[in-house]
Amino acid sequence: MAHTPQTLSALRKQFGPHLNLAPPGGWTADPEPDRVVNTHCCFCGQQCGIKLKVKDNKVIGFDPWEDFPFNQGKLCPKGVKRYLQGNHPDRLVSAMKRTEAGFVPMDLEEAMARTTTEIQRVQAAHGKDSFAVLSGVSLTNEKSYLVGKFARLGLQTKNLDYNGRLCMVSAGAGNKKAFGLDRAANSWADIEGAEVIWVAGSNVAECSPITTDYIWRARDKGAKLIVVDPRITPLARTADLVLPLKPGTDSALTNGILHLLHKWNLIDWDFVNAHTNGFETALEVVKDCTPEWTSATTGIPVSAIEKAARMWGEAKTSFLLHARGIEHHSKGVENVLGCINMVLATGRIGRPNCGYATITGQGNGQGGREHGHKCDQLPGNRDISNPEHRAYICSVWGCTDEELPGVGQSAQEIMNAIHAGEIKGLLCLCFNPLVSLPDTTFTREALEKLEFFVVLDFFLSETAQHADIVLPSALHEEDEGTSTSAEGRVIKINKAVDAPGDARPDWQILVNLAHRLGRGKFFDHFTSPEIIFNELRVASKGGTADYAGISYEKIERQQGVFWPCPTEDHPGTPRLFEQGHFAHPDGKAKFIPTPWRPPMEVVDADYPIWLTTGRVIFHYLSGTQTRRIGFLVEQCPHPYVEIHPRLAERYGITEGDALEVTTRRGNLVLPAKVVTTIRPDTVFIPYHWPGKLSVNQLTARHLDPVSKIPEFKVSACRLRKVSKDQFPEELLELRRMADQASSNQPHLPEQVM
Numbered sequence: 022m023a024h025t026p027q028t029l030s031a032l033r034k035q036f037g038p039h040l041n042l043a044p045p046g047g048w049t050a051d052p053e054p055d056r057v058v059n060t061h062c063c064f065c066g067q068q069c070g071i072k073l074k075v076k077d078n079k080v081i082g083f084d085p086w087e088d089f090p091f092n093q094g095k096l097c098p099k100g101v102k103r104y105l106q107g108n109h110p111d112r113l114v115s116a117m118k119r120t121e122a123g124f125v126p127m128d129l130e131e132a133m134a135r136t137t138t139e140i141q142r143v144q145a146a147h148g149k150d151s152f153a154v155l156s157g158v159s160l161t162n163e164k165s166y167l168v169g170k171f172a173r174l175g176l177q178t179k180n181l182d183y184n185g186r187l188c189m190v191s192a193g194a195g196n197k198k199a200f201g202l203d204r205a206a207n208s209w210a211d212i213e214g215a216e217v218i219w220v221a222g223s224n225v226a227e228c229s230p231i232t233t234d235y236i237w238r239a240r241d242k243g244a245k246l247i248v249v250d251p252r253i254t255p256l257a258r259t260a261d262l263v264l265p266l267k268p269g270t271d272s273a274l275t276n277g278i279l280h281l282l283h284k285w286n287l288i289d290w291d292f293v294n295a296h297t298n299g300f301e302t303a304l305e306v307v308k309d310c311t312p313e314w315t316s317a318t319t320g321i322p323v324s325a326i327e328k329a330a331r332m333w334g335e336a337k338t339s340f341l342l343h344a345r346g347i348e349h350h351s352k353g354v355e356n357v358l359g360c361i362n363m364v365l366a367t368g369r370i371g372r373p374n375c376g377y378a379t380i381t382g383q384g385n386g387q388g389g390r391e392h393g394h395k396c397d398q399l400p401g402n403r404d405i406s407n408p409e410h411r412a413y414i415c416s417v418w419g420c421t422d423e424e425l426p427g428v429g430q431s432a433q434e435i436m437n438a439i440h441a442g443e444i445k446g447l448l449c450l451c452f453n454p455l456v457s458l459p460d461t462t463f464t465r466e467a468l469e470k471l472e473f474f475v476v477l478d479f480f481l482s483e484t485a486q487h488a489d490i491v492l493p494s495a496l497h498e499e500d501e502g503t504s505t506s507a508e509g510r511v512i513k514i515n516k517a518v519d520a521p522g523d524a525r526p527d528w529q530i531l532v533n534l535a536h537r538l539g540r541g542k543f544f545d546h547f548t549s550p551e552i553i554f555n556e557l558r559v560a561s562k563g564g565t566a567d568y569a570g571i572s573y574e575k576i577e578r579q580q581g582v583f584w585p586c587p588t589e590d591h592p593g594t595p596r597l598f599e600q601g602h603f604a605h606p607d608g609k610a611k612f613i614p615t616p617w618r619p620p621m622e623v624v625d626a627d628y629p630i631w632l633t634t635g636r637v638i639f640h641y642l643s644g645t646q647t648r649r650i651g652f653l654v655e656q657c658p659h660p661y662v663e664i665h666p667r668l669a670e671r672y673g674i675t676e677g678d679a680l681e682v683t684t685r686r687g688n689l690v691l692p693a694k695v696v697t698t699i700r701p702d703t704v705f706i707p708y709h710w711p712g713k714l715s716v717n718q719l720t721a722r723h724l725d726p727v728s729k730i731p732e733f734k735v736s737a738c739r740l741r742k743v744s745k746d747q748f749p750e751e752l753l754e755l756r757r758m759a760d761q762a763s764s765n766q767p768h769l770p771e772q773v774m
């Protein structure tokens with residue numbers, strides 16, 4: 022059912038986003054807390070330790086948790102302000118149903134009953150697989166595990182996937198292919214002692230802020246830093262060498278480096294011969310990747326490519342880090358493998374101060390990709406099409422092989438199937454696809470075709486505005502559970518306050534739904550997160566992501582446990598692959614060749630400029646949470662287009678001018694931000710905003726054939742200067758909100774001014 026514009030504007034009045042400007046009680050109140058709860062930040066994969074101050078069942082502020090080893094009390098601006106989500110005027114405290122006049126509150130019991138009958142109706146009419154689940158990994162391990170089991174045994178559908186499909190899947194697939202296992206190979210402690218640090222496609226200072234601290238500690242000891250990014254990010258501004266390549270050319274660069282490492286004999290032959298397979302084939306593929314070819318393909322000068330190969334090749338110890346800048350591509354997996362090939366060729370993995378990691382992005386982006394949240398996966402990072410893996414999970418779940426569905430479709434494919442009318446019903450939790458999937462117009466059309474759509478969220482996200490029923494769920498601090506950080510450290514999230522009104526933790530909603538669907542025998546025993554965790558431990562036992570020896574008590578005692586941890590007396594595994602033991606059956610790592618191929622869309626006469634997308638420090642993902650916090654909106658109210666002065670001059674653009682950016686999918690008008698820190702053939706737009714401000718109106722649904730990740734990092738666009746009258750009303754509204762936030766900030770005491 023499509024929305025009328027009138028309902029949408031009424032919705033905005035009713036559900037915001039409004040801003041939470043001050044802590045409960047106001048800025049001057051600063052009351053003594055009743056309790057302080059040690060827990061972790063609800064946002065990114067750094068999973069910083071934080072102490073939440075609680076009074077009268079409200080989180081009223083925070084203190085640094087200095088003893089927590091990873092961040093030692095440090096936090097970024099989002100972590101500092103996260104507590105302003107509780108007590109927020111937009112918070113959903115009852116179930117909601119969509120009516121002709123907009124959303125109205127609904128009795129929770131009635132909402133659950135209607136959801137149950139609608140699921141049953143859709144499945145009876147169109148088959149079990151016509152109802153899909155899209156989920157997300159801000160969820161704890163317990164909830165992620167439960168979602169997998171709920172989809173397969175509760176709904177009996179194969180069509181379950183998650184928002185990590187937009188995030189960690191290229192890294193996951195590359196790691197599994199090369200190492201047989203998908204986790205950062207080291208804890209961050211190994212960064213500090215590395216001689217050279219190579220950062221590819223990661224805006225570390227803004228997106229994994231605490232990692233900056235580890236890199237700086239290494240720099241203090243003399244480490245060299247190489248950064249590969251079309252933008253000179255804040256971290257890159259401190260680097261020894263910046264390789265500002267053309268978007269979409271990372272595998273050409275790593276092929277060129279491998280070519281030089283071989284040519285200059287900077288290969289660790291003992292390691293390669295003893296612990297790897299496939300080196301000869303990898304070399305064969307890079308034999309023509311000379312510095313001249315690499316330079317022509319990537320746009321980086323020959324001298325810089327040679328310098329990078331020398332710095333990397335001659336080091337005794339090193340750490341390679343990468344993130345979505347190389348992974349959000351139609352060859353994301355190949356870009357990851359190109360990096361791994363450089364690490365393996367120099368044998369610098371699995372020993373002190375030698376490491377490799379993808380920097381996991383989402384809060385529980387690591388744990389949530391291990392326990393059956395993906396369309397082809399079962400808990401413990403098992404394979405849903407492997408008969409032995411299926412038999413083991415059937416034995417843990419008490420079901421037959423016939424009852425356990427097979428491989429389903431991935432996130433974008435589910436949206437495509439909804440658009441094609443093949444999937445008719447959807448349950449979506451912890452995912453805001455209308456903002457975060459590419460090609461927004463297509464996603465909106467798809468959502469409006471659903472026969473029944475239910476969303477679980479604590480705010481009425483842009484996606485939820487298209488639902489028939491919205492079930493109110495609990496915030497991070499309103500439930501307990503575990504999460505697994507970017508390092509692979511399993512940590513404990515502790516409950517600070519009760520959920521307000523009818524809001525319930527997601528696990529309670531799903532268990533209740535499963536019961537109503539007549540599937541209670543598989544779910545009724547889940548009466549606490551710890552009971553779910555203990556089943557997850559058994560289900561993961563013997564898998565590559567083995568949590569069997571991890572308990573809530575042990576996590577608290579050790580301040581986190583690194584998996585694999587197969588038994589109660591096992592301390593956990595901060596560093597993987599020691600002595601060159603990899604997780605493939607023969608114990609060896611695999612070189613996988615990465616023959617060069619261009620991105621799916623390349624610049625041409627009609628669309629001559631590269632467009633790439635990403636993040637800013639002040640907002641988190643689709644922005645539903647951070648766009649509601651006054652301080653963060655004040656710091657960064659709306660998106661903009663980063664453009665180099667030379668390119669700006671060509672279009673007669675100066676700072677703040679209205680710039681229309683058009684791709685084959687659509688166009689948008691945003692202010693120009695003229696910066697010297699970007700390639701002159703590339704523009705960058707951050708993606709945290711919806712509707713007319715969403716850069717995903719411009720991105721394409723091209724997927725990596727292996728990981729099925731969308732190519733968020735490369736589109737071809739054209740630019741045009743337009744009148745400032747053409748700024749969308751939404752942008753002007755955000756400026757007004759930012760001004761309001763600014764005038765509401767407390768006055769700082771004189772001594773700190």
Ligand SMILES: Nc1nc2c(c(=O)[nH]1)N[C@H]1C(S)=C(S)[C@@H](COP(=O)(O)OP(=O)(O)OC[C@H]3O[C@@H](n4cnc5c(=O)[nH]c(N)nc54)[C@H](O)[C@@H]3O)O[C@H]1N2
Pocket residue numbers: 065066188221222223224225227228229249250251252254267268269270271344345346347381382383384633634635636637638639640641642705734
């Ligand atoms: N502040 C903040 N922090 C976050 C998040 C957030 O939303 N906000 N989200 C979290 C999540 S889920 C994730 S996935 C991570 C993402 O963390 P990052 O991957 O570090 O962040 P991005 O901004 O997506 O992209 C990183 C960099 O890739 C560069 N890039 C673009 N195209 C290319 C290319 O073709 N090659 C190379 N080498 N680089 C390219 C961009 O210029 C950008 O600087 O951040 C996590 N942390």
Ligand SMILES: Nc1nc2c(c(=O)[nH]1)N[C@H]1C(S)=C(S)[C@@H](COP(=O)(O)OP(=O)(O)OC[C@H]3O[C@@H](n4cnc5c(=O)[nH]c(N)nc54)[C@H](O)[C@@H]3O)O[C@H]1N2
Pocket residue numbers: 157159160184185187188189345349382383450451452453454456457458459477478479480482494495496497527634635636641642643644645646708716717720733
């Ligand atoms: N153009 C472009 N697009 C991108 C990217 C990019 O770099 N460029 N990055 C991609 C990446 S890496 C990612 S990870 C995705 C993220 O995209 P999304 O997953 O869509 O982003 P979130 O904002 O995390 O959406 C989560 C929703 O779940 C809600 N939520 C949070 N925690 C919970 C919970 O515990 N329970 C429930 N029920 N709901 C909860 C939030 O309020 C929010 O509405 O975006 C992708 N999209």
Ligand code: SF4
Pocket residue numbers: 062063064065066067068069095096097098099100101229230231
């Ligand atoms: S957003 Fe990430 S870096 Fe910032 S405080 Fe939270 S966990 Fe730490």
Ligand SMILES: [Mo]
Pocket residue numbers: 187188189382383
């Ligand atoms: Mo992500």
